[in-house]
Amino acid sequence: MPPPDRAGAAIPAADGRARGEQPSWTRVIARDPGVAYHQRVIALPIATAAPMPAPAAGLDAASLEALRAIDLRLATIAHRLVTANAPLCQDQAPATGMVVHAINQYDRDTQPAARQVFGFSAPIAVEGVVPGSAAAAAGVSADDGLLSIGPRALTASTAPPSSVDRDLALSLLEGAASPVRVTVTRGGGEARDIAINAPAGCRSRFEVLLGPAMTAQADGKVVQIGVRFFERYRDDEVAVIVAHELAHNILRHRVRLEAAGVKGGLLGEIGRNASLGQAAELEADQLGVVLLYNAGYDSASAARFWQQRGGDIDGGLFRSRTHPATKRRVAAIDTAAASLTEQQRPVIPPILARRDQPMK
Incomplete structure (x- = not known):
């Protein structure tokens, strides 16, 4: 479904839900091209987001791990679709298979839990890696800190919580030539240079849209899929919705x-x-x-x-x-x-x- 203009932010809410009821989510998100996942992004690219009011309390570790799992499900579906269909797409970008996020995407109340769960040995980091992707083959791991992409060093912005840092990383990954060269740190250890022989993929960013609505939409650059689809449907069923929205962009x-x-x-x-x-x-x-x-x-x-x-x-x-x-x-x-x-x-x-x- 082609969507109206997007704007927003999000971060998961605290518990206190009835049995069988899923948590509501929120977090700070960007509405530009890029993949954001509840503030992560898959460097297909891919991303997540959801325009909702921020909860009084930040997200806990369990909520963040649940979000990571959903992000990776969408990233895996999207990676499969964009790489297999690259010949159909006028606009292409390297499909590394990395899901990227930044600490500054998270509400300040959530940042302590985000550091606990994801490490964030650098302000911009890898939330997850699609199994079998070029990033996985190159040795990139979840929670690796991203120090640079190509010749560009990555540093934290001084802006209030937003997706600015993540969006910069996504733009650099989208514009890179393969092999995509990144420098990572694992657990704050020694810097490591990695070359990712990424195949071409359709240039679209993918976001998990947080909130209670069964929403799916595409704006020509970003595909957003509501988190409820992942709660209700198998991945092969979600793939039908993702393919439909990607088709709108193509x-x-x-x-x-x-x-x-x-x-x-x-x-x-x-x-x-x-x-x-x-x-x-x-x-x-x-x-x-x-x-x-x-x-x-x-x-x-x-x-x-x-x-x-x-x-x-x-x-x-x-x-x-x-x-x-x-x-x-x-x-x-x-x-x-x-x-x-x-x-x-x-x-x-x-x-x-x-x-x-x-x-x-």
Whole structure:
């Protein structure tokens, strides 16, 4: 779903929840291109975030470890999709497989727990590493402190808690040539130079969106997936949503809809605005199936997901008139999946030609 303009911050809240209820989350986050994860970022890049009011108390260690696990789940799904589909993407960046975060992303009340859990031997650090990625092969480990990226030394900013430091690291990683050269410190020990032979990947950042809503959206640069998806669904099911949102970015839907004069808010729900919004959703469904297929997922999984989970999501995430009905999208997805049977990967679909054309 192409989103409205984003802004925000977040940091997980304290406990005090009923049995079976998941914690609410918040943390400071950037809304620029970059991957942020509840204030970490995967250097696919990838990131996490959530616009919510900050809780009175900071996050505890258990909440931070839970966030790390969710960040790595999204990073792993995203890494698989962006590397397998790099030939489909006009904009590319090295896909290192690192999830990056900075101590200054965390609310001041949370920073002591963040230092306890993540070490932060440097102000900018590696939250996690996607298994089997280039970073993993090069020997990068979770909690390594990042001292430099290429020739650029990384230092902490003096700004209030924000994603500025993380965003700088992401920009440097995105603009680097492979092998990506980084200097790390482990546990505050001796500096170590590492060369990461990162493959090309589609240039998008991925964020875990904290909060109770079943939200997924893409703005052309960043894909945001609500934390509730990870609580309710298996990773192969979450991959359907991630692929759909990545498809919006690849097809440049936000730029094309804005060029067509489509308005957001209530005005986006009527007339031509709604019609073009539905067209964008159907395009993303069609390309999303191809992205899944190229990445080795079952191409029929998207139709199954909408058949089995559509009622949950159509009641919230896709309730807007800008989204086609579940039956219609399942039929279109089935048709797209059937056309992929036994095709050689990667499939380069004709729909990509539309990304430079006006929405109509």
